Amino acid sequence: MATKWDKKRSEWYCRAIEKSNYPYKALKTLSHMIKQCDDIIDFGAGCGALSIPMAAKVKKVTAVEPSRWMLNLLRARAEKAGIKNIRTFNAGWKVSGLKRNMLPGIKPHDAVICANLPPDVVCNVRFFHYISKLAKKYVIYLNGAGKWNRFYYDDLYPMLLNKEYGHGGDYLNMYAFLHQQGIYANVNVFEFRLDQPFDNFEEAMDFWRHRLKIKLTPRKEKLLTDFLKKKLLSSERGSSFTAPFGTRRAAVMWWKQ
Ligand SMILES: C[S@@+](CC[C@H](N)C(=O)[O-])C[C@H]1O[C@@H](n2cnc3c(N)ncnc32)[C@H](O)[C@@H]1O
Numbered sequence: 001m002a003t004k005w006d007k008k009r010s011e012w013y014c015r016a017i018e019k020s021n022y023p024y025k026a027l028k029t030l031s032h033m034i035k036q037c038d039d040i041i042d043f044g045a046g047c048g049a050l051s052i053p054m055a056a057k058v059k060k061v062t063a064v065e066p067s068r069w070m071l072n073l074l075r076a077r078a079e080k081a082g083i084k085n086i087r088t089f090n091a092g093w094k095v096s097g098l099k100r101n102m103l104p105g106i107k108p109h110d111a112v113i114c115a116n117l118p119p120d121v122v123c124n125v126r127f128f129h130y131i132s133k134l135a136k137k138y139v140i141y142l143n144g145a146g147k148w149n150r151f152y153y154d155d156l157y158p159m160l161l162n163k164e165y166g167h168g169g170d171y172l173n174m175y176a177f178l179h180q181q182g183i184y185a186n187v188n189v190f191e192f193r194l195d196q197p198f199d200n201f202e203e204a205m206d207f208w209r210h211r212l213k214i215k216l217t218p219r220k221e222k223l224l225t226d227f228l229k230k231k232l233l234s235s236e237r238g239s240s241f242t243a244p245f246g247t248r249r250a251a252v253m254w255w256k257q
Pocket of ligand 1: 003005043044045047048049050064065066067070089092093094114115116117118121162
């Protein structure tokens with residue numbers, strides 16, 4: 001399945017997750033549900049930000065993830081941690097076709113969690129019905145709450161692309177979608193940090209070239225260099241860097257089946 005989560009993007013995300021308090025904060029918010037579950041489906045599991053800590057708390061986690069790079073990272077992290085109760089599926093929801101979306105090996109689990117999935121997936125009526133059938137106790141959506149200066153795009157779009165960055169919606173759009181389906185979800189909001197580590201400055205430059213998908217002119221390369229020199233925090237020895245993105249919020253929307 002075609003995915004924008006290629007090798008580089010997946011590895012950067014995974015490194016950010018490993019330094020982040022997002023898994024801990026999310027699990028804390030989900031804990032009252034997790035402790036009532038034996039098995040959980042993590043749909044769009046990524047590199048296992050939630051699957052891996054959840055595996056220590058339930059009998060079985062089923063991780064569904066369309067990006068093979070993300071899935072490889074998840075498997076490697078699970079193996080390193082000695083975790084054996086995560087079953088993985090390299091698959092994802094295709095907005096255009098119902099039949100292909102049925103994963104025959106997946107039976108209903110106590111909970112299905114969909115964390116940080118694209119809005120066209122989680123706000124798709126057929127997807128909603130599909131995962132609702134797979135969840136015996138809880139369905140859980142998790143998504144960003146409020147605006148954040150996504151990867152400094154508020155500054156970088158006008159500077160490098162000569163336009164404003166168009167913020168997508170946040171969890172409220174998903175809440176409205178659920179409301180239209182007759183679901184009046186419970187909501188819990190938590191704060192977290194998800195900063196981006198880099199081994200060196202050139203890697204940071206590559207991150208933004210890759211994300212913005214543009215070939216920068218020498219003038220724009222210089223603008224980006226000067227901007228990042230001001231933004232990035234360097235390690236004590238000065239060779240590695242972190243892009244601090246500040247405190248963010250996420251909303252857990254959940255309902256009982
Ligand atoms: C931002 S990552 C979040 C990963 C993980 N759930 C987390 O919270 O860290 C988004 C994930 O959604 C997955 N994804 C994107 N489109 C998908 C689809 N149509 N079906 C299932 N997963 C999808 C991506 O491959 C990616 O791993």
